[in-house]
Amino acid sequence: MNRKTKRTSGSKKTGNNKMTVRSEREHDLHLFKQMWRIRQFEEKAAELYGKMKIRGFLHLYIGEEAVATGVTEVLTGDDNMVATYREHGYALLRGIPSGSVMAEMYGKKEGCCLGRGGSMHLFDVNARLFGGNAIVGGGLPVAVGLALADKMQGNDRITCCIFGDGAVAEGEFHESMNLASLWELPVLFICENNLYAMGTAIRFTHAVTDLASRAVAYNVQSSFVDGMDVIAVEEAVRKAAGVVRKERVPYFLECRTYRFRAHSMFDSDRYRSKDEIEEWKKRDPVETFREFLLKNKHADKKDINKIEKEVSGEIEEAVSFAESGTWEPIEDLTKYVYSEKGVK
Amino acid sequence: MKERGKKIQYREAVRQAIIEAMEKDERVFLMGEDVGRYGGAYAVSLGLLEQFGQERIIDTPLCESSFVGAGIGAALGGMRPIVEVMTVNFSLLALDQIMNNAATYLHMSGGQYNVPLVIRMATGGGRQIAAQHSHSLEGMYAHIPGIKVVTPATLQDARGMLWTALEDPDPVLIFEYAGLYNTEGELSEDAGAVDIDKCKVMRSGKDITIIAYGGTLSKAFEAADLLSRDGIDCEVIDLRVLRPLDEDTFLSSVSKTHRALIVDEGWRSGSISAEISARIIEKAFYELDVPVERICSAEVPMPYSKHMEQAALPQVDDIVKSVRRIVNKDE
Secondary structure, eight states: OOOOSOOOOEEEOTTSOOEEEOOHHHHHHHHHHHHHHHHHHHHHHHHHHHTTSSOSOOOOOTTOHHHHHHHHHHSOTTSEEEEESSOHHHHHHTTOOHHHHHHHHHTOTTSTTTTSSOTTOOOBTTTTEEEEEOSTTTHHHHHHHHHHHHHHHTOOOOEEEEEETGGGGSHHHHHHHHHHHHTTOOEEEEEEEOSEETTEEGGGTOSOOOGGGGGGGGTOEEEEEETTOHHHHHHHHHHHHHHHHHHOOOEEEEEEOOOSSOSSTTOOOTTSOHHHHHHHHTTOHHHHHHHHHHHTTSOOHHHHHHHHHHHHHHHHHHHHHHHTOOOOOGGGTTTTSSOOTTOO | OOOOOEEEEHHHHHHHHHHHHHHHOTTEEEEETTSSSSOOTTSTTTTHHHHHOTTTEEEOOSOHHHHHHHHHHHHHTTOEEEEEEEEHHHHGGGHHIIIIIITTHHHHTTTSOOOOOEEEEEEOOOSSOGGGTOOOOHHHHTTOTTSEEEOOOSHHHHHHHHHHHHHSSSOEEEEEEGGGTTOEEEEOTTOOOOOSSOOEEEEOOSSEEEEEOGGGHHHHHHHHHHHHHTTOOEEEEEOOEEESOOHHHHHHHHHHHSOEEEEEEEESTTOHHHHHHHHHHHHHGGGOSSOOEEEEEOSSOOOSSHHHHHHHSOOHHHHHHHHHHHHHHTO
8 A cells, every 4th residue: 555645535425516625544444345345346246146136247346346436426416427337336436325226236126226237337426437448449439429518518528438448449449539639538547467368368358568658549538547556546546636627628537447356256266376466466455555544543453443334334225225126017118218298 | 363483493391401400590500512612513502602701601621420419419508500521422431420420419418409510411312323322222211210300392392391301300312312402493582491301102093003203203293193184093192301200191101092102312221212212111001902013213323425324213114114013913
């Protein structure tokens, strides 16, 4: 864990625009809690998948928690976010109630999308979350358009676009970087480079594996950061988002991370070695941060236990909320193919 | 009293519609390849850059997927974009954005995010520009729930469909038949918004219902004129809207004439004409005196040479011959 600058941590809290000034200790505990929330939510989702409560595709974020945590910490509730199919963590941290996310994965009506989107398609108007996009690269042009709308309307928000290393190979990445740069649009491009496009390692998919360097071709500022270190991610995102917010231009930040679990629940993980996974697990963003907190006396065991207890309670509640949810009536199947009359 | 019309080209009617929309609603903007400095590949937007400036008439790079996707994002962000895709063939590069994003967001988000986007594109053959610029793929788009598909074949619709499409909360695809841009006719000075949910009986008749749209409508009219000299009275329907289909109108027409011929520039297999034919058979089978027939484009990539291309496309003569045969079948 490497803290470059001493901070008395001020951070804009997701969900509103109020500045929540926290001490460094409080802030660190908050970061830990956010990562722990994702981790526990994901572990529970995997368990529920095994119990057939959740079906379809389920893409776990375990191992990558520092990225979503560092990113959302910096955004304001008014900023836009376009995410990928591995977006449970973003949905939680953008402020969608965990019960609503869990219910969505159960396919229940109480889910944030009435159970119509499922794990891969979490949308929420209040969180300004524009999906969960499950077409790799498909969200990038949409993010460009959202930023274009803000520019045209003189809004000061930024649009944060999440995608993986796989998307960097798609044409949409290149087209969108070009458009965002050409039109000077406030898009924060966050690449979660977890080294695998599904089951194919980056060395087999990219001629240039230093993804941050790609931005040069589009005259877009860029940098990379250790995506296993939440403090480093937060700092890097703060800098990147600062550029986007102030200069009203795009920025490309590559977060180098690793997914501990298989791509999805159908993946038997044949394409990488156990040793490699174990090696990365030594850098577990949640565990290393816990150790850091204890070592630096930012937290004692009691603090951690308290957080763990709170989070367990939250997850338990989320599950029971989902369990007690209802099914959308079949008569509503064709509702929302088109807007109801009067909607503009 | 109907106001006396003024001679106007189809492309001018579309241009007037864009101008009206830009003037009425400041959220409206036009973007696409060559829409600004070039004036539009079919000169539809000629002069608009000068009139509205480059903030609202936006030349895009050649990246259909991303500028259509950006249109989706801008629509979600509160704007009312008109995205011009040069031709339907190029729109296939943006099919992912249209089908996987624009058409799905409302349903997938449980009703939270509608996409008020209008996409215009040129379609159709007959201009000797071969197999990558000439196809009529609007029927393929009509397969997709979540979008609306309209095909203005008249000056009134070219002038009037755009505003209604922009008022619509959901994505609307407007297919402008490229062969019509140069055609001229009279348009009333006060022409304005028209509906985008009904097909229209353009010519009343009792012997047969000819259903056409886009580029085939004028051919249907021409055939109907020729046939009337033989005493065959054709009812001609302009389909206008390929999705959602207004079946009530064509079913009641068929129930009156008891014969139906569909003229479609798309390929026969899996076409919009196949859908219409199926609906007639499903819902008006016992009204039919003879089987439904279709005239479609030959199932080949469009050839370049004129005689081959003309042979591939539905022609007036094909319609005349078919109608004569159908009408005389049961006599």
